[in-house]
Amino acid sequence: MKYDLLITNGNVVLRDVVIKADLAIQNGKIVAIAERLNETADQVVDAAGQYVMPxxxxxxxxxxxxxxxxxxxxxxxxxxxxxxxxxxxxxxxxxxxxxxxxxxxxxxxxxxxxxxxxxxxxxxxxxxxxxxxxxxxxxxxxxxxxxxxxxxxxxxxxxxxxxxxxxxxxxxxxxxxxxxxxxxxxxxxxxxxxxxxxxxxxxxxxxxxxxxxxxxxxxxxxxxxxxxxxxxxxxxxxxxxxxxxxxxxxxxxxxxxxxxxxxxxxxxxxxxxxxxxxxxxxxxxxxxxxxxxxxxxxxxxxxxxxxxxxxxxxxxxxxxxxxxxxxxxxxxxxxxxxxxxxxxxxxxxxxxxxxxxxxxxxxxxxxxxxxxxxFGLRTKGEIALTKDADIILIDPNQSYVVKAENLYYRHKQSPYTNRTIHCRVTKTFVRGQLVFDVNEGIVGEPIGQFIRSPRVEGLHESLR
Known part of the structure; x- marks a missing residue:
């Protein structure tokens, strides 16, 4: 089949182990994790040398x-x-x-x-x-x-x-x-x-x-x-x-x-x-x-x-x-x-x-x-099948200096300014959609969704 997104060759951080694997994302969800996925995708991201993390x-x-x-x-x-x-x-x-x-x-x-x-x-x-x-x-x-x-x-x-x-x-x-x-x-x-x-x-x-x-x-x-x-x-x-x-x-x-x-x-x-x-x-x-x-x-x-x-x-x-x-x-x-x-x-x-x-x-x-x-965020929190494809890539071999002009805060101030950090977040995906790239900055329009507590789906019924 053809996936929406493939993330290949990364060091994938699962709950208890790190494996060299490919990830397939379809409709915002993680649908396959394998040593090698040969299917095609609309977008392929090579994560060689990087950690692929929740x-x-x-x-x-x-x-x-x-x-x-x-x-x-x-x-x-x-x-x-x-x-x-x-x-x-x-x-x-x-x-x-x-x-x-x-x-x-x-x-x-x-x-x-x-x-x-x-x-x-x-x-x-x-x-x-x-x-x-x-x-x-x-x-x-x-x-x-x-x-x-x-x-x-x-x-x-x-x-x-x-x-x-x-x-x-x-x-x-x-x-x-x-x-x-x-x-x-x-x-x-x-x-x-x-x-x-x-x-x-x-x-x-x-x-x-x-x-x-x-x-x-x-x-x-x-x-x-x-x-x-x-x-x-x-x-x-x-x-x-x-x-x-x-x-x-x-x-x-x-x-x-x-x-x-x-x-x-x-x-x-x-x-x-x-x-x-x-x-x-x-x-x-x-x-x-x-x-x-x-x-x-x-x-x-x-x-x-x-x-x-x-x-x-x-x-x-x-x-x-x-x-x-x-x-x-x-x-x-x-x-x-x-x-x-x-x-x-x-x-x-x-x-x-x-x-x-x-x-x-x-x-x-x-x-x-x-x-x-x-916090009861049931679809989130780890790289696993059926979970939301909320994924980040971290390059452990990049170093950079925190500069005020690169901060996205309304007021570009931080106690970490001028500090050297010896790794870097290179990409951020929310439900399979790229929202940040280290070279491009923020990508696209706001896609964030409000998550209601699952408790409102019936927890209180027994109390009423």
Whole structure:
């Protein structure tokens, strides 16, 4: 037969093994995997010398449209994701206005997203004070998970995102356990980190290192422990976002071993930028939880190599350049968020697979298979028959320097600018359609589709 696309001669990364093989794609699906496919195709791509991998599923992206499109919109954000090797992402319920905490706000988000995405996308709903009654309707509308902050967040603007109080966290967990959804948590002790920050500022301690010192590891671990206790009481499934410490990882793994349904993610910046480098880079590297020192970073690497990090995500949290500037050089005054989604795959492939010998199969599970399984993205996440042909090619022998002019973000700023990366994403396919080529850039028009949670296909029927 004649296929739509053949990818030949590549090192194909399957769930547990890498094989030299050809892939055949028809109608957006992977339909054949073999050592040699002799059939013809409308398009043939020779992947000799490259890894053929499942595209990344980035489950932690902040697209700020609607309401703050000047920070990052669907078009620019999804272009950056495609160029970085991401084929599906899950959009957080903040920093858009209104935050995605009601069905009405979700409808506005979907309307804004229509026809602008170069990759497929799903949506989070939010858990905030006052929206317990909205959790069911968000589920019915197709959100794949829910997000809350235990750390202080948001502004005084109407409909902005707010961190939870303990009662909202507890009651929200009870409701989500009933609905069968999991809750993703930004885990930091708000009372301690806020007060430590205030004391630092009073003392004139406003450097990057001072900011890191105001959010010590134990404040992350404390919040994790409290959330796990409430989840055990309520039966709620949990996912912890952007874990920055090995101690945090260990608490989560311990709870899992004791029978709780809990997963975790971390981000490339926690593995590739230290506190001292944060001092050099400046505000572009500010995030929360903060970047850690060399010894803490090495402990986190050990946890990753031991297979304790379920998934890697970008926590792409962009803003305009003026929000990364302080007239008084006070790091506490600038926006905390890293623009990084265009360098998820290549940066961590270089650092983990090439420099630290993490198996490429483990890497593929962290960026694709595990996220797909946790978030219920049933047709995605691995190179296997009948799965969506969400495929990336990585050349391990190309090196390049990250340059601002090559970034697709609305604001071309990144803490990785001028960094040399010793591999490169050369092509990105979404459901078999080429959306990025290293020589051509973004290809074609937006083809991204909204993915509703499979839970709306009948999960709630027994609850009604």
């Amino acid at each position: 595209g990344m599923i980035d489950t932690h992206v902040h697209i700020c449209e609607p309401g703050r499109t000047e920070w990052e919109g669907f078009e620019t954000g999804s272009k950056a994701l495609a160029a970085g090797g991401t084929t599906t992402y899950v959009d957080m319920p903040l920093n858009a206005l209104p935050a995605t905490t009601t069905q009405e706000a979700l409808a506005l988000k979907l309307a804004a997203a229509a026809g602008k995405n170069y990759v497929d996308y799903a949506l989070y709903g939010g858990l905030v004070p006052g929206n317990l009654a909205n959790l069911q309707e968000l589920s019915d509308a197709g959100v794949v998970a829910y997000k809350c902050f235990m750390a202080t967040c948001g502004t005084d603007l109407p409909d902005d995102f707010k961190n939870v109080d303990d009662y909202t966290l507890y009651a929200g967990m009870k409701k989500l356990a009933e609905l069968g959804h999991f809750l993703s948590i930004h885990a930091e002790n708000a009372e301690i980190t806020d007060r430590l920050g205030e004391e630092m500022i009073k003392q004139g301690k406003t450097t990057a290192s001072d900011y890191v010192a105001s959010r010590p590891v134990f404040t992350e671990v404390d919040a994790i422990k409290r959330a796990l206790l409430m989840a055990k009481e309520t039966g709620c499934k949990l996912h912890f976002v952007h874990i920055s410490s090995a101690a945090g990882v260990e608490e989560i793994i311990k709870a899992r071993n004791d029978g709780q349904d809990v997963t975790l993610e971390s981000c490339p910046h926690y593995f590739t930028i230290t506190t001292s480098q944060f001092e050099e880079i400046g505000p572009l590297a500010k995030c929360s939880p903060p970047l850690r020192d060399e010894s803490e970073q090495e402990k986190l690497w050990e946890a990753l190599k031991q297979g304790k990090i379920d998934m890697l995500t970008s926590d792409h949290s962009p803003c305009p350049p003026e929000m990364k500037h302080s007239e008084t050089n006070n790091i506490f005054e600038v926006w905390g968020g890293i623009s990084g989604c265009q360098n998820n795959v290549d940066l961590m492939f270089d650092e983990a697979v090439q420099k630290r010998n993490v198996p490429v199969t483990q890497f593929a599970r962290m960026i694709a298979t595990n996220p797909a399984e946790r």
